[in-house]
Amino acid sequence: MSATIAERLAARIYEILGAVPDPEIPVISVVELGIVRAVRAGVPAVVVITPTYSGCPATVAINKAVRAALDDAGLRDVVVKTELSPAWTTDWISDSGRAKLLAYGIAPPETTAERRARRDAAPAICPQCGTGRTAEISQFGSTPCKALWRCLECAEPFDRFKCI
Incomplete structure (x- = not known):
């Protein structure tokens, strides 16, 4: 079955x-x-955009970058709309995104299903050495949506996305 024009446009936009x-x-x-x-x-x-939290300072930059990418592709008629409800959740991070965060040195959050299955907060996995022997140093990391953690094995500090 062939894709509709709308489906092809959506795939192109993504x-x-x-x-x-x-x-x-x-x-x-x-x-x-x-x-x-x-x-x-x-x-x-x-295109519906939801920032990681309502006060995210990168929201304007993200909107501009999305608009520029669409314009550069000749899609000037596509509307970019910000919606705050429902609020963004870390569950929306894709599996490939989680892997890229970890490779970059940021511990990705557990999914809601993983947290519910554990029934308690799991330690962050150190993106440097892979151990779960970690501790939160501060609820405030390099950006408001991340917390600062430290590995108890290799002693490296790292950011972890807050579970939202």
Whole structure:
């Protein structure tokens, strides 16, 4: 079965935005981070963006980067809309995004299902040596959506996305 025009346009938009890096973590795209929440077919098509939290200082930069990528691809009629409800959740980070965060040195959060199955807070996995012997140093990391942790094995500090 062939894809409809709307489905092909949505796939093209996701491909274009899959190359737009998050301004604070350039190894992960706004699609992988789950900031691009939806592409709605219609005239005009709408890209729905939800920042990682409502006061995120990168929101303006993300909107500009998304708009520029769409414009550069000749998609000037596509509307970019910010929606705050429902709020962004770390569950929206893709598996490839989680792997890229870890490779970059940021411990990705557990999913809601993983947290519920454990029934308690799991330690962060150290992105340097892979141990779970870690401790939170501060609830405030390099950005408001991350906390600062330290590995008890290799003693390296690292950021961990807060579970939202």
